[in-house]
Amino acid sequence: MAHAEAAAKFNENEAKVNWHDKALWFVRQKRDKQAHKIQGWEQLRDYASALKANVLSNLDNYLVQFEENAKKNGVTVHWAANAEEHNKIIHSILQKHNAKKIVKSKSMLTEECHLNPFLEANDIEVIDTDLGERIVQLAKEPPSHIVLPAIHKTKEEVDELFQEHLGTKPSGGNPEYLTREARKHLRNKFLQADAAITGVNFAVADTGGFVVCTNEGNADMGAHLAKVHIACMGMEKLIPQEKHLGIFLRLLARSATGQPITTYSSYFNKPEEGKEMHIIIVDNGRTEQLSREDFRRSLHCIRCGACMNTCPIYRRSGGHSYDATIPGPIGSILSPGKDLTKHSSLPFASTLCGSCSDVCPVKINIHEQLYKWRQIIVKDVPQPTVKKNIMKAAGSILAKPKTYDFVGKSTRFMLKHTPKSLINSKINTWGHARDLPEVKGDNFEEWYKKRQKNE
Amino acid sequence: MSRESILKAVKANKPETLSLPDIDLSVFDEDINLIERFKENIEFVGGRLLELDGLATLDEEIKTLYPEAKKIVSCMKESALGTVPVSKETDPHTLEDIDLTIIKGNFAVAENGAVWVSEDDMVVRALPFITNDLILVVPKNAVNLHMHQIFDAISERERTFGTFISGPSKTADIEQCLVVGAHGAISLTVVLF
Known part of the structure; x- marks a missing residue:
């Protein structure tokens, strides 16, 4: 379904759209407040953008350096060319440990690779532990936002889901009560887990370490309790040196939710004694995007979601209308690179107002890339007769x-x-x-x- | 494994080398009262700040703040409140019903209310997350302005595991309503002395 049609469906419930629109705009305003509160915000964005550009221009060497250092730290490093290989590597690690119960913290990469259905088909239980992700997992839906996965759900809907799956009492959608119940439910899962899967926010070439950021503490609860920790990273997550984390950690949460930093920013270097730590470096179309001069800057993305919160189209059409792992403006320049025909309507889901580029912490020229994709799409993909x-x-x-x-x-x-x-x-x-x-x-x-x- | 083919593709597809930027940290300078800013931020993120003149009254203050706490882990010799001893060998699963944990934090960050906790100080990696309530004890002169200074300060450590903690665990995943205490500690008190 084209984006406009799916968006029309989302717009059938006007009250919900209005709430969605306002809620996300509120997050955008919180972002502004935090950005203006510190000295040198624009300088931070400049440095972050220049650092990411340097990383892409030297990515092969940084990857080798990272691998070397991670190995020295006792971490096992794997390489996956595509989603299938990524999933197989995870499965083989789990098989080796006879791991049947897995907890997973937020990772858009594992969404991109459709890891959950693959593991479930192999009789492995995988529980998403971020509350928002758990909600959409129970609803059998994909996340509709990369930072706020369940932003499209009302509290009443969550109430019903929890009654059905967690056996909670009807509470009229009391967030405090529902969160407490989720805490109990997921704490059991953490304690029973055989292995933990996390994403990677930043991987540091000169130390071989990586950073995982959460507000809930779910990545840490999983990783420190289970015997095996598997961290999945897109290859563009690298940064050159540890001290550069200062730049990126200052930008990430401020841009994402208007917090000065996430509650937990955990820096993993070595596995604990008697435990295993694995890192999977994934390509899955990234080297191809790297080859496209006009679009390679999209690989700067640190997945903060600021472009979604500010986008007048995203706010009024909802994340699911994009029918892509990463929705919103950034998703609309990443997805056509993966499947031009399927995602051909996405670069048109924009007013080209440029607000996404203005808030992007790593200065991706998102709206310009949207425009460039349009030039390619009208040539390569048949357009509706009326429009033509x-x-x-x-x-x-x-x-x-x-x-x-x-x-x-x-x-x-x-x-x-x-x-x-x-x-x-x-x-x-x-x-x-x-x-x-x-x-x-x-x-x-x-x-x-x-x-x-x-x- | 696809290692070689991936590296080959990257090499073929990457743009011309762009140099690392020269980072001038002076553009981030701010002439502010660090403790004030830290306090402002720790409260903003849902934590509590307790300022003490020294650690002599630490235990007394903690007992007033957490009178109900029974199972307590103290990871610092300055507090004698610990009732559950831990060591590197402790199975983290046994810590699931810990009421309160007291840990030393080496550095604090004024700009975001975060405290850096190293593996040595937390003893068991799961501890600051699995405990119901958490107290981090930080010297006043260890409050830095921003993250750049912290990474400078911790650059010489042995790298195993460490974490920045800014406030108690929280979520806003149900209709954007902020709820404190998702999976990690339900409350956080930072003691500055």
């Missing part, structure tokens, strides 16, 4: 000033004298929810000329 013809007609009218003038005049005349029921007929999608503005007698040029004469 309108564009063609508009092109020829706009190219000839006299025709433009004539068409303008006649349109103004028609809009003035045609009944509203006809103007807002079915084919005018604009008119479904709103009226056209009142028609004035002159166009801008005429108005301007008259004004000059009067002076």
Whole structure:
């Protein structure tokens, strides 16, 4: 389904859309407050962007350096070319330990690789331990936001889910009660887990260590209790040196949720005695994106979600309307690189207002890349006939000033004298929810000329 | 394993080398009262700050704050409140009903209310997360302005595990309502002395 159709479906519940819109805008405002509170915010963004650009330009060497250091620390490093290999590596580690119960903290990469269904098909229980992710897991849905996975769910919906799956009492959606119950439920899972899977926020080339950030403490609860810790990282998560964590940790949470830092920023270097630590470095299309000059900067992304919170389209269409692992503006420039036909409507899910680029902590030129994808898509992917013809007609009218003038005049005349029921007929999608503005007698040029004469 | 093919593809596809930026940390300087800013931030993230003149009254203050705590782990010799001893060999699963844990923090960060806790100080990695309530005890002169200073300060350590903790565990995953105490500690008190 194209984005616009899916968005229309989300918009059927107006009250919910309004709440979604406001809730995310509130997060954006919190981000602004935190950003303005510290000295040198723009400088931080510049440094982060330059660091990521350096990483991409030297990625092979950094990867080798990281691997070498991680191995010295007693960590096992694996390489996966694609999702299938990633899943197989995890399965083989789990098999070796006869691990049947797995806890997993948030990792968009494992979503991208569809790890959960793969493990479940192999008789392995995998529990998402971030509360939002647990909610969508119980609802059998994908996350709709990379930082706020259940932002599309009302508290009443969560209440019902928990009654059904966790046996809670009806509470009318009391967040305090539901969170306490989830804590009890998941604490048991942590205590029983044979292995823990986490994502990686930053991997440090010069130490071989990696950082995992959470607010709930779920990554740490899993990793420190289970015998085996498997950390899955996209290859672009590298940063050159430990001291650069200072830059990125200052940017991440402020951009994501408007917190000065996440509650926990845990820095893993060595496994505990008697335990195992594995890192899986995953490509899955990233080297291909690296080859595209116009789009490689999308690999700077640190997955904060700021572009989603600020996007007027995302806020009013919901994450699921993108039908992609990463929704929103950043997802709309990443996804076409993976499957151009499937995701061809995403770069059009934007007003090109540029707000996403303005808030991006690593200065990805998101709106420019959206525009560039459009140029490719209209050439490579068949476009709807109506759209194609309108564009063609508009092109020829706009190219000839006299025709433009004539068409303008006649349109103004028609809009003035045609009944509203006809103007807002079915084919005018604009008119479904709103009226056209009142028609004035002159166009801008005429108005301007008259004004000059009067002076 | 796809190691070689991935590295080969990266080499072929990467852009021309761009140098590392020269980072001028002076642009992040701020002339502020570090303790005040730290306090502001620790309260913003849902934690509590307790300022003491020394550690002589530490246990007394803790008992007033947490009168109900029975199973207590103390990881510092300055507190004698510990009732459950721990060592590197402790199975973390046995710590699931710990009421209160007291740990030394080596550094604090004014800009975000975080405290750096190293593996040596927490003894068992799971401890600061699995405990019901957490107390971090930090010297006043260990409060730094920002994260850059901290990474400088901890650069010489033995790297095993360490964590920045800023406030109690929390979530807002149900309709964006903030609830404190998701999986980790339900409350956090930072003692500055």
